[in-house]
Amino acid sequence: MHIEMLVEDRSGEKLLQVLLPQLLGPQGEPHTWRLHAYKGIGRIPQGLVTKADPAKRMLLEQLPKLLRGYGKTPGIDAVVVVLDTDRRDCAAFLAELKAVANACNPGPDTLFRLAIEEIEAWYLGDQDALLAAYPRAKREVLGKYVQDSTCDTWELLADAVYLGGSAAIKKAGWPLPGQVKHEWAKKIGPLMDPGRNTSPSFGKLKDGLRRLVAEGKQRG
Numbered sequence: 244m245h246i247e248m249l250v251e252d253r254s255g256e257k258l259l260q261v262l263l264p265q266l267l268g269p270q271g272e273p274h275t276w277r278l279h280a281y282k283g284i285g286r287i288p289q290g291l292v293t294k295a296d297p298a299k300r301m302l303l304e305q306l307p308k309l310l311r312g313y314g315k316t317p318g319i320d321a322v323v324v325v326l327d328t329d330r331r332d333c334a335a336f337l338a339e340l341k342a343v344a345n346a347c348n349p350g351p352d353t354l355f356r357l358a359i360e361e362i363e364a365w366y367l368g369d370q371d372a373l374l375a376a377y378p379r380a381k382r383e384v385l386g387k388y389v390q391d392s393t394c395d396t397w398e399l400l401a402d403a404v405y406l407g408g409s410a411a412i413k414k415a416g417w418p419l420p421g422q423v424k425h426e427w428a429k430k431i432g433p434l435m436d437p438g439r440n441t442s443p444s445f446g447k448l449k450d451g452l453r454r455l456v457a458e459g460k461q462r463g
Contacts, residue, residue, distance in 0.1 A: 244320045244459040246276040247313060247351075251302045251326055254421065255362050256280035257428035259325070265437050266452050274456055281305070284326060287339060291346055302326070307343055314349035320459055321352040323452065327361045330393060354455055356448040361396040365435075366427060368442030372434035376427075377404040391443050397424065 248263075250256050256278050267274045285301025288294060295304040306324070313319050328336055337355060344353040358364055366373050367388050374380055384403040388394070397420075398409035405412060405423060412419050437449050 244274045244456050245318055246274065246321045246323055246455070247319055248276055248278050248323045248325065249281065249302060249306075249309070250278065251281050251284045252421070252424070253280045254424035254428045255325060257425055258362065258365070258432045261428075261432040262435065262437065263452075266449055267456060284329075287343060291343060306340075307347065310344055310347040310350050310353060313351040314347055319351055321354060321455055323354045323356065323455070325356050325358065325362075325448065328357045328359050330360065333357060333359060352455070354451050356451055357444060359391040359442075359444040360393045363397040363400045363424070363427070364391050365440065365442050365445040366431045367396070367400060368440040368445050369431075369435045371439065372431050372436065373400075373404075375434050376430040380404045390441055400427070 246267075248259065250259060259278055263276060263278075264270065267276065270276070281302040282300040283302070285295070285299075285304040287303045288307065291307040293305055293308040295301060297305060302324075303326075310322065313322050324340070326340075337357060340355045344350055344355075367385070368390060370385060373385070374382075381403045384399065388396075388399055395409075401409035401412055401423065404427075412423055437445070440446065440449075
């Protein structure tokens with residue numbers, strides 16, 4: 244099976260580069276995938292007609308056009324789209340996304356998976372990996388976290404592991420937030436064990452991918 248995987252930023256791409264072989268097996272044995280990182284989430288365009296500049300690479304703006312294209316492309320068995328919910332209602336957001344996929348005819352077999360509230364929840368779901376990467380992390384801050392809650396997730400992680408916390412990152416401004424998130428993916432990601440992750444949203448990604456390839460094998 245070949246999967247095209249869309250993520251909203253480079254840090255998410257970096258994390259999935261490490262985790263996908265654990266979830267699907269080594270690249271090409273037997274499954275293959277290709278990751279595409281965007282520069283932000285954006286919005287679903289009105290009427291599902293993409294008008295935004297493709298160079299801006301906002302994922303939701305391009306999503307209808309992308310899914311239509313994948314639906315017409317031989318050799319693509321599935322598309323997986325990974326997004327942060329941020330402060331959106333999870334069920335309503337997922338329904339919007341599925342409506343986009345259902346409107347594409349022909350469309351690819353599409354799986355949407357949402358990190359609640361942000362992909363940093365998946366690091367916090369494996370605190371053994373997090374503490375191995377950052378032994379001096381503030382455990383009292385980590386202890387306040389309720390898994391997959393809406394609580395300014397990346398800021399909480401920053402307050403636990405970054406000198407000066409999220410306030411220092413925000414004060415410095417762009418590009419530091421992106422650089423820090425990329426560092427987390429690089430340092431924590433390789434230490435993560437999908438089998439022990441306590442994040443429900445990560446569990447849905449893991450189970451969804453494995454179900455996807457199992458169903459593909461049955462069809463094949």
